[in-house]
Amino acid sequence: MTALLATFFFCAGIAHAQERTSDQRGSFGVPLQPFSLHETTDAWPRTEPIRVAYYAPRSQPALAPRAESVEDEDDLETTNAFPEISSNRPAVAGDHAILRNGIAYAPSHAPDNIKNAIWAVNTLRRKPYVWGGGHGSFNDTGYDCSGAVSFALHYAGLLEAPLPSGDFRHYGRRGRGRWITIYSRNGHTFAIIAGLRLDTTDLRDGGDVGPRWYAGGRDTSGFDARHPAGW
Known part of the structure; x- marks a missing residue:
């Protein structure tokens, strides 16, 4: 129990x-x-923010554009239009020819005979000055002032035989022309064609260098201004 x-x-x-x-x-x-x-939650560890170090490059001041040098002021363009090059017949839009590296660009609005004169003179830009050059023949090894102007007028279809400077004082009509103006005096002749000067004298050194294009004009005191009729 x-x-x-x-x-x-x-x-x-x-x-x-x-x-x-x-x-x-x-x-x-x-x-x-x-x-x-x-x-x-004080017992839990607090989360601290993460700090990240990084490199911030300093800003650099903007540099001024560098100016480009111009070797020859006569090569400056007389318009901002960009030339349209076609073979050996360079042209530019508008009424005025421009000059680039010694080559004239004929204006698109000019008559064909004016363009032909400009393009023909471009072939003379390396020819030397030769007294009496261009008078025995339009195609010569060198040219003087009136021979170069005669060459241009011939290829414009406006002159059949070369003329000396004195004869250009009575050529065509008096005054300046629309496309061609010839300035002549005894001993020298030059022409303005579509805004460019055709001259054998380099005004910077005063010497005769041969037929060349120039963008700038020259003093016309003592010269007679003539132009082909209608041009």
Whole structure:
């Protein structure tokens, strides 16, 4: 009897202990942990911002555009139009010829005979000055002033035989022309054709260099201005 009672109390003690353990677990059998709604996260380490170092180049001041040098002021264009080059007949839009590297560009609005005169004179730009040159023949090894002007007029269809400077003082009509003006005096002749000067004298050194185009004019004091009729 005593052994039976001892066994009963032993089993009852085990059951009571299991019941207390079950009360301390949740419905899923996991031990519950105490917590508080007033707890803060001070226990967790605070996140510091990440600082990144990088190289920022200093701004450089803008450089002024570099001016381009011009070797020969006579090669400056008299218009901003871009020349249209076609074989050995360079042309430019408008009413005025331009000069580039010693070559004249005929204006597109000029009559064909004026263009032909300009293109023909371009072939003389390396010819030397020769007194009396261009008078025995329009095609010569060198030219003087009136010989060069005679050459231009011939290829414009406006002159059949070369003339000396004195005879140009009575050529054509008095005054300046629309496309061609001839300035003549005893001893020298030059012409303005579509705005460019055809001359054998280089005014910079005063010497005779042969037939050349120039963008600038010259003093016409003492010269008679003449022009072909209608031109």
